[in-house]
Amino acid sequence: MESGNQIVEEPIIEVQGLLTKFDDHVIHENLDLSVKRGEVLGIVGGSGTGKSVLLRTILGLKSPDGGNIRVFGKDLEMLPEDERRAQERRWGVLFQEGALFSALTVAQNVQVAYREHLHMGQKLMDELAAVKIAMVGLRSGAADLFPSELSGGMKKRAGLARALALDPEILFLDEPTAGLDPIGAAAFDELITDLAHTLGLTVVMVTHDLDTLYATCDRIAVLAERRVILIGTIDDMLQSEHPWIREYFHGPRARAAFAGK
Template identity: 60%
Template sequence: MEGEAVISIRGLTNRFGTTVVHEDLSLDVMRGEVLGVVGASGSGKSVLLRSIVGLQTPSAGQITMLGTDVLGASAADRAAVSARTGVMFQDGALFSALTVRENVEAPIRERLAIDAPTRAVLADLRISMVGLPPEAGDLYPASLSGGMRKRAGLARALSLDPEILFLDEPTAGLDPIGASAFDALLNSLGEALGLTVFLVTHDLDTLKATCDRIAVLAQRRVLVTGTMAEMLEVEEPWVQSYFHGPRAHAAFGTEAG
């Protein structure tokens, strides 16, 4: 299964007025890998994620996901592809009028004719898999803490057992224990479910703990991709300062040079 690109982006250009966010950007995401996307604030990480999942129509370029050209596909084909992907937004983006369980059930209810008790049990299973206590299912998003909202958002993203999981800053705003637990959760879920994960993050610890490969977004394109070890060797100044800064040394346990 390794070596097959499940997402392949070619010549992607995103323009907002006169601001060019991406220009001729190309990137491949392989099946089963966890790809970390890093870049300075404003380098277009979120725009890239939004382009892939179809929330943003790029100015030019081609995006192929799970063998479908998502930009040229019909609405039905698009929907079929998006049923095989899950997205977790930065703050969970839970539907505030529904309980956590109803949130997790929502995608199943929408797509499959499964009886209500089974749906509820499957939702409970997802809720428990992401490490939320069983009582959390009956709570409304407004009464959850930030970390719980993120977990609930992940549970909803997982509810259709997706092949590709998009995560936008999953550990931002979590305490270090919560963030490490989230990393461990991501690893175990990724391994057990064979997930492909597209991870936008700033968290060096998460990068180190979870990512198979890292893509650096800068100068409107993907500057370099490679494993963590390869990143440390890159000469480019921005990459150097990112992976050799004081925070990086703290995260990787290396000596500050």
């Protein structure tokens, strides 16, 4: 149910008064979100409420149209290019499908970050990639496989190994269990929890998966009405009277996910 991490109150990510839009289509307005260092935070919300756009905006892939975002106490928009890149090295991202380069092996995918950000010999890169590959529970032989040779679950793990390449402090996950069967999804949830705990990671994940919320998240942020309408624990969600939150956390699927917890 919880990462078991030591959670520090001081925020590692702070979003204040965020406005994002595409032309006249306002996605977020006056959105506030604070993520504590060491917590596993799940972001939920109906389809099209702007969960992925929020992730992309925090990552600096889309500029805010208003408000500000501070990660590690710094506003990416204000940073010169070299500091911005240094900032980006401190987080890892796993997009849906793992977003692996199809022409590269698993090990080479992990090494992309080393080539881009660090200067080291091939032997050291191979050794570091092997550590990351083992860390995500892939057997060593997987290092030399191409993405097309991997199952869905292995692809996710390879993507995770790549996201962990530079020992990030924050891990961003977009729908980590989408497309996995229930057993694969449960194993992936366990892996995320173990890694978060062992490495002291802060994890921010967008997910629709109630089992994942129950298994991994310390807190949940609910996106609706263009902002975060509630942030808190599962118990806080269960006590909310908001119609969407009630429907989501008291619906038949939620009851099934709750069973036995």
